[in-house]
Amino acid sequence: MGLTLQEGLVKALKKLEDSSFQGFIEKLSVLEVREQYKNIPKDELTGKDPEHVAGLIIEYYKYAYGAEVTLVVLEDIDEKKVREELQHDLMEADPSKNGLGTKMFTVMRNDFLFDDKVNFIDDHRSKLITKITDVDPVLRDLRDQGLLTQEQYNDVMENITTWEKMRDLCDIIRYWEDIGKYTAYNVLRGYNEEIIRDLETEDWNLVLRLESQTGGGHFLDRHRSHLIDNIKEVNPLLEDLRSNCLLTEGNYNDLQAMTTPEIKMRNLCDIFRHQSDTVKDQVYIYLWRYNYTVINNLEISERKAKST
Structure with a gap:
């Protein structure tokens, strides 16, 4: 079995x-974090060993976001190998021990709509x-996976109508960590695929309308100037593109x-400007791998624009 998140950190x-x-401690104490979180005070980190620092990361940022914060800080202090x-x-973490899980972390790394899926239930609550x-069956699965307590499960099941159960479940999920929300989305989709697919189609149509208003095109084309000015880790990107036959020798x-x-x-x-979106998607993956902060900030700005 894999490591837990804390063991990995x-x-x-x-x-x-x-x-x-x-340097890691210095950067961690001042890192700009999501608005629902706060920085770990420097005096709580100073003089502490790795075990203690890892524990504070999980305490302050929980599991999924704690992993993300750690990766960002390591990148910022130029510890690329670590x-x-x-x-x-x-990616090999053991979910049964509160790790991230292979499937989950792969999604976090490669599915660029991960944040949208995390917030899917909150965003579409009324529908x-x-x-x-x-x-x-959704309630049973979430209980069996340890996301719903037996008490919560019993309370929700006391409701007579489906809409009342769903209302109470949404209220509970709202306060879960990102991984729990993502798991709930997947479980819900498994039993109500057509409904979820229709809502996802609505979301996608909204993205297309946004793109038509902002010039459209692939992410790489829309943000060409910003990428040119801000991407710094280019060499490992080039090596991956060559190794995967996306760049000629x-x-x-x-x-x-x-x-x-x-x-x-x-x-x-310029090389990829006239390539298909499928090829550009692969470039995007490698670009994200080595320049996470730049890409993530662009994605956040687009999501904020979409919601206005």
């Missing part, structure tokens, strides 16, 4: 030299309450000979 932090570990090894460990027809050598990340990214964008 401790393993990663112990790999850091003293100076890097102190970050990569931690990411691998998290789900009126439309969902099969909620009892000639293109790879030409790009590697260029002197700055900006020039490399400008020419890389």
Whole structure:
């Protein structure tokens, strides 16, 4: 079985030299975190060992977001190798021991709509309450997976109508961590696929309308200028693209000979400008892997624009 999240964090932090570990603590204490969270005070981190720091990360940020924060900080202090090894460990984490789980972390890494799925039930609460027809097996599954307590399960099941059960379930899910919300979405979809698919189609149509208003096109094209100016980890991206036959050896050598990340990214964008969206999606995956913060910030800005 895999590591728990805390074991994975401790393993990663112990790999850091003293100076890097102190840099990790410094950055962690001032990192700009999501609005529903707060920074870990520096005085709680100072002088603490990796076990204690890992425990504080989970205490303050829970599981999914705690993993994300740790990966971002490791990237920011230029500990790329440790970050990569931690990411691998998290992909093998044991969900039965409060880890992330292989399937879950793979989704976090590769499914760029992960945040939308996390918030799917909150975002569609009123429609789900009126439309969902099969909620009892959802409740049983969530109870069996330890997300609903037996008491919560009993309270919800006391309701007579499906809409009342769904209403109370949505109210409970609202306060769960990201992984719990994502699991609830998947369970709900499993028993009510047609309803969920219709709502997802509505979401997708909204995205298409937004894109038509903002110039449309693929993410790489919409944000070409920003990517050129802000992407710094280009070389490992080029290596992955070459290894997966998305760059020819000639293109790879030409790009590697260029002197700055900006020039490399400008020419890389030009190479893929006229490629299919399927190819661009693969480029996006590798781009995200090495430049998570830049890509995530762009995704957040688009989601905020979509919601206005």
